[in-house]
Amino acid sequence: MSIEKTMRELNTLHLSEKSAISLEKPESEYILHIDSQLSSVCGSDARVAATGSENTVRIYTRQTLGYLASISGHTKTITGVKFARVMPHLLYTSSLDGTVRCWDTRSNMKDAVQIFTGCEGDTDAFSSFDISCDDRLLCTGTDATDHDGVFILFWDTRKPQPLGCYSESHHDDITQVCFHPHDRDRLLTGSTDGLVCVFDVSQETEDDALQGTLNSESSVSHIGWCGERECNVYCTTHIETVHVWQADEFDAVTQIKDVRDAFQGEKKLDYIVDCFQPMGDNRLHVLAGNHSGHLHLLRASSPDCLEYISSLDGGHSQDVRCLTWDAQAEVAVTGGEDSMLCLWHPRQGHQNTAEVTRRHPLKAPSKIRLHTKRSVGENRRHAKGHRTSQESASHSHEG
Structure with missing residues (x-):
């Protein structure tokens, strides 16, 4: 896939499904972590797993975010x-x-x-x-x-x-x-x-x-492999910086200072969700958001700069905590403090998904309120360094 086609696909990424993991509770259940089976292995039967702040795991179909089961x-x-x-x-x-x-x-x-x-x-x-x-x-x-x-x-x-x-x-x-x-x-x-x-x-x-x-000179939030043949290492921090290094020579490839300083107004950012790499484009892509649930796609265009690609709106109303990306299917799933799972994919697939939604409509979530505000230390013990919507945390191996 060419970089131009990849950019076009990302520019048409839109919300196609959303599902609430908590509807009736007086306080919302945060979604802390999510993962998805890959389309290359499971095809249209791929599943999504989401963990809640109440020590449960819920399983959904990825195609429609239909609920399947829970684990305790x-x-x-x-x-x-x-x-x-x-x-x-x-x-x-x-x-x-x-x-x-x-x-x-x-x-x-x-x-x-x-x-x-x-x-x-x-x-x-x-x-x-x-x-x-x-x-x-x-x-x-x-x-x-x-x-x-x-x-x-x-x-x-x-x-x-x-x-x-x-x-x-x-x-x-x-x-x-x-x-x-x-x-x-x-x-x-x-x-x-x-x-x-x-x-x-x-x-x-x-x-x-x-x-x-x-x-990274700050508390590490996310790490992963990126670049051609995954030959680089990326890192995001809890002060919203982004680093990319070569995995063999350890030379710096990209160093982005606090992303909150670079985007304001309609593109205002409060935190980084995570990074991913689309097929056909070896540059790192960053998903970032603000406390109102608006998400923005960014791309590392130079060693010290992120360029704006597009916005993802209509899915979340509070902080987004996690992302899973399927490069082959070009599908993203996000989870947040509003108890919502949201499915995003390029617009050309919208018609088929809309038909599924009309046959199996999702119940709209009731109005829910935030957890009580925690101190930074309490929040880190609760969710390992992730932010609340009010805060951002400024033997040898024998085998």
Whole structure:
């Protein structure tokens, strides 16, 4: 796909479906994390999983955001949700309760089919996790504790006991871990200590595995792989900056200062949701928003500048917390503090989706109010560094 065609598609991205995860409650249930099965694997039967602030996971069809099922089992805040890559019927969730649970979406999902805990049971608070591209490795990051420090733990997904862990590379809460989409041995980790670490987990010791340390100079919000053949690393921070580095030489490719300074008026921005990369365009794209729920698509047009592409309106009314992007289908799903899931796709698909909506109309959400305002510290413990609509947070590896 050419860059010109990609830009045209993004310019016509529009809201096609929305679904509320909370309708009757006096306070809204935040959507904290979402993930989607890929169209390349599941086609039109792809599912979306969304985690709520009340420790539940809900499953929806991605084509219409029709509700399918819910999962309960975690006793504390869920910090991540991921479909397996090779066996997408398996869904993994991590939590501050010190467990990662695997659910088989082909079953009634009353019980997890696997439960992974740390070396000393469920004493670790898992703040993030990811699964390797071949579904063989599971990795989690933990919150920092006064007596134990912070850890990056690994499992073979076929066994409940950990393979081992890293303990020297970060010294504060790990906010993100991210495997390379095609190389099972390459891993990124990001932390509130401002560091992004690049690992080759095939090495026997943590010192040998650590390939490079990148400094964002602020608490890390999101990390990922980008560029041609995913040869670069991106990072966004809680002070709304964007960084891109080469993954091998570790040279800076892009450094964007606070995006809130660059866009005002109708294009006003209060926060970055996340980044993604469309097929046919190797430049990083950024989804950002404001506290009224308006979203804007931006593109890294130069090493220190983001250009405005288009706006996505009509979906959310409060802060948007999460994004999942399917590059092949050119479909985005967003979730926010207003309890809404929203589906966005290029306009040429609108007619078919509208027919589905008329046959199966979604109930309009009732009016709901925000959670009580939290302090920055309380909010970070609640949702691992994400913003409320009122605030923005200015052992070696043996396997």
